[in-house]
Amino acid sequence: MGAHSVWVLEYARSPVHPVSGVYYGAHNQGTMNLPFAYILIRTADAVALVDVGHDANDFGGEIANSIGVTGWTPPEIVLGECGVRPEDVTHIFITHAHFDHIGGLKFFPNAKIFIQKKELESWMWILAKGRRFRSLLAGLNPADILYLTQANIEGRLELLEGPREDVLPGIHLYPAHDTHTAGSQYVVVQNRGSDDRLVLSGDVVYTYRNLTGDDQLDPCFVPPGLANGSQTKLIQAAEEMLGIVGNDERRIIPVHEEKLAQFYPSRLSDHGLRIVEICVADGEQSRV
Numbered sequence: 001m002g003a004h005s006v007w008v009l010e011y012a013r014s015p016v017h018p019v020s021g022v023y024y025g026a027h028n029q030g031t032m033n034l035p036f037a038y039i040l041i042r043t044a045d046a047v048a049l050v051d052v053g054h055d056a057n058d059f060g061g062e063i064a065n066s067i068g069v070t071g072w073t074p075p076e077i078v079l080g081e082c083g084v085r086p087e088d089v090t091h092i093f094i095t096h097a098h099f100d101h102i103g104g105l106k107f108f109p110n111a112k113i114f115i116q117k118k119e120l121e122s123w124m125w126i127l128a129k130g131r132r133f134r135s136l137l138a139g140l141n142p143a144d145i146l147y148l149t150q151a152n153i154e155g156r157l158e159l160l161e162g163p164r165e166d167v168l169p170g171i172h173l174y175p176a177h178d179t180h181t182a183g184s185q186y187v188v189v190q191n192r193g194s195d196d197r198l199v200l201s202g203d204v205v206y207t208y209r210n211l212t213g214d215d216q217l218d219p220c221f222v223p224p225g226l227a228n229g230s231q232t233k234l235i236q237a238a239e240e241m242l243g244i245v246g247n248d249e250r251r252i253i254p255v256h257e258e259k260l261a262q263f264y265p266s267r268l269s270d271h272g273l274r275i276v277e278i279c280v281a282d283g284e285q286s287r288v
């Protein structure tokens with residue numbers, strides 16, 4: 001218990017995601033079930049999201065279809081399971097600009113958006129390089145980058161150059177540059193004290209297997225396969241996250257991890273989407 005409630009809200013899934021995209025070097029291992037989710041944080045004064053999913057009705061939906069994503073559900077239904085409306089959202093922390101993390105921004109007209117400046121600049125650079133660089137654009141809907149510039153005109157965009165501690169009280173943003181993407185960042189939620197922290201890892205860590213490999217007794221970092229940055233920096237960022245949570249792996253929360261429900265209370269919504277309750281603030285009701 002503490003000052004923040006945190007829920008992981010599934011909004012779609014892919015039953016056929018290539019294993020090699022999630023684990024570097026996992027060639028010829030077929031496909032796996034991959035949940036797509038974003039994270040809701042409620043504090044006394046704010047409603048924050050870490051990433052926002054995608055919009056099935058724009059080019060993000062075409063990308064989703066091309067990789068077998070099914071069951072997309074709009075934010076008013078997903079957030080409604082926790083008694084929140086999209087227009088209530090005050091803060092959005094974008095870990096990175098892949099379509100399934102940023103494409104839903106348009107659904108949250110009142111939120112201020114926080115993203116690393118390097119993330120925006122690097123995608124602009126790749127787009128400017130032209131077609132021969134398009135392999136680096138995997139997972140990007142260019143319209144989402146345009147949306148950021150529009151949000152900037154509206155005064156709703158904050159471009160971060162490195163860490164931002166206490167962006168909200170007890171919520172910190174840290175860069176993980178040149179990892180999964182050039183300007184990835186992750187979120188730390190601190191409840192009671194320095195020993196009560198959560199790391200919301202974005203896609204720097206897709207699943208717990210990225211932290212441990214296949215042998216829990218002899219753990220080995222296996223970085224994500226999909227990366228515009230470096231495998232070494234992905235591993236360094238994962239080590240940094242483990243340090244923040246005192247090597248308690250379960251306090252790192254990867255949104256694509258199907259096993260979260262084994263470690264935290266959860267339920268399925270009427271739409272068949274999983275709601276995982278990571279923690280509930282004092283005075284807040286459980287949603288599972």
Ligand SMILES: [Zn+2]
Pocket residue numbers: 096098101139180203
């Ligand atoms: Zn990603």
